[in-house]
Amino acid sequence: MKKFVIITFLMLCVVVRSQLSADFYSKSCPNLLSVVRREVRNAIKLEMRMAASLLRLHFHDCFVDGCDASLLLDGSDGEKFAAPNLNSARGFEVIDTIKNAVESSCSNVVSCADILAIAARDSVLLSGGPTWKVLLGRRDGLVANQSGANNLPSPFDSLDAIIAKFAVVGLNITDVVALSGAHTIGLARCALFSNRLTNFSGTGAPDSTLDSSLIPSLQAACPANSDGNNTVALDVKSRDLFDNQYFVNLVNGRGILQSDQTLFSSDLALNTTKSIVQLYSSNPAVFFGDFVNAMIKMGDVRPLTGLDGEIRKNCRVVNS
Ligand code: HEM
Missing domain, CATH: 1.10.520.10 (Peroxidase; domain 1)
Known part of the structure; x- marks a missing residue:
């Protein structure tokens, strides 16, 4: 009976996935x-x-x-x-x-x-x-x-909150780490990480998981009196190149967002995400393979198919 239920469930998954x-x-x-x-x-x-x-x-x-x-x-x-x-x-x-x-x-x-x-x-x-x-x-x-x-998912979320938000859309811990690797390209605004740069008196580094040698350049990019909209690269080493450098950065305490660094440095990471970060940092091919897998899974989150929804003429408004 149990076997039958499992097989039926798997068949249903195949049916759902094969709509695209x-x-x-x-x-x-x-x-x-x-x-x-x-x-x-x-x-x-x-x-x-x-x-x-x-x-x-x-x-x-x-x-x-x-x-x-x-x-x-x-x-x-x-x-x-x-x-x-x-x-x-x-x-x-x-x-x-x-x-x-x-x-x-x-x-x-x-x-x-x-x-x-x-x-x-x-x-x-x-x-x-x-x-x-x-x-x-x-x-x-x-x-x-x-x-x-x-x-x-917010850059201020804890790792368990992030894992939970991914689980809601059917993505697992490997998907969390692989998809976070998208932060190998692009920028982030200071407002989203500058709390990591100073303690409450405005000196020192309250976030001990951030490589202290990175702090001066981040502080220069994000002056205390600015509006928080300045930007820095999410991957400090190769901001425009899609590679596995993001994971090398995390191993070295050089993740920009707290939600990035937590994949390597938090207590929960120890038995969840840390080993995956380490693997990707030394093996770009495994990262690429898992990233592709996770992108296909993410692209398959509750798509509207058949007669549901519409084909919008203008992406900004529903058809009249
Ligand atoms: C794990 C949870 C995630 C969190 C908390 C997160 C958070 C953020 C934040 C705060 C920024 C900067 C936004 C700004 O400066 O206004 C950002 C940028 C970015 N995120 Fe994520 N993100 C997450 C996962 C992902 C995923 C799954 C992808 C894609 C697969 C992704 C792709 C990007 C990219 C490419 C940028 C740079 C965008 C640009 O330069 O315009 N992120 N993310």
């Missing part, structure tokens, strides 16, 4: 992948950081009610105005440009949620990272969820 497919648009929009690749390449040529920003958009989309492009909806009650996204999430204009380019070769066929997934993959690849076949066939949601977006 790599060749979903092969007849309806055969040029899709080359159009998106071209537009992502153009955007990155203008500003290399855009690769990081596009990758993050897909994460912030998928973690809130699944990968349904709800993040892209305009409006002050939308997800863009939630704390983790406000003055932070970027790349919306690039998604508009990609969507317009896609619409001009195949109209009303490709969802904004799928464009986010392909753009994230291309951003990783064009930054020197691994590639994979993106599963497609998501449809776009009809509503945004601002309170859901306010509950996205």
Whole structure:
């Protein structure tokens, strides 16, 4: 009986997962992948950081009610105005440009949620990272969820809170570590980590897990009287290159966000994430393999398929 239940459960998982497919648009929009690749390449040529920003958009989309492009909806009650996204999430204009380019070769066929997934993959690849076949066939949601977006993983969360938030969307501890490796590219604002630089009297380093030799440069980038919007690289060594340097940094106490360093330095990390960080720091191929796996899993969080949702014409508004 137990065996039967397990087999039925596994079959159900296969059915759920197989709703997306790599060749979903092969007849309806055969040029899709080359159009998106071209537009992502153009955007990155203008500003290399855009690769990081596009990758993050897909994460912030998928973690809130699944990968349904709800993040892209305009409006002050939308997800863009939630704390983790406000003055932070970027790349919306690039998604508009990609969507317009896609619409001009195949109209009303490709969802904004799928464009986010392909753009994230291309951003990783064009930054020197691994590639994979993106599963497609998501449809776009009809509503945004601002309170859901306010509950996205925070740089101030403890490791157990982060692990719990990933578990809610079906991602395990290996996925937590592998996906955090996305912080091998991109920037973070001072407001999100400057509490780690000084103690309450404004001197010294209260966060003993931060390599003290890194503090002067971070303090210079984040002066005490500034508004917190200055930025520094999440990977202090190779900010534009998608490699395993982020994990080498963590082993050396050089993670920027507290939520990064906790993967290596917290007590809970000892029997959860620390050994995975160590493995990735010395073996980029294992990191790349696990990252690809985790991206495919994250891209498969509660997609709308079939007759659910719609194919948005303009990614910023639901169709009228
Ligand atoms: C583990 C939980 C995570 C936390 C707490 C977290 C937090 C953050 C924070 C605070 C920033 C800086 C935002 C700002 O400066 O306004 C950031 C940036 C970034 N995050 Fe994460 N993140 C997490 C996981 C992820 C995942 C899973 C991905 C993608 C797979 C990702 C991709 C990125 C990228 C690429 C950037 C740089 C964006 C840019 O430069 O525009 N993060 N993250």
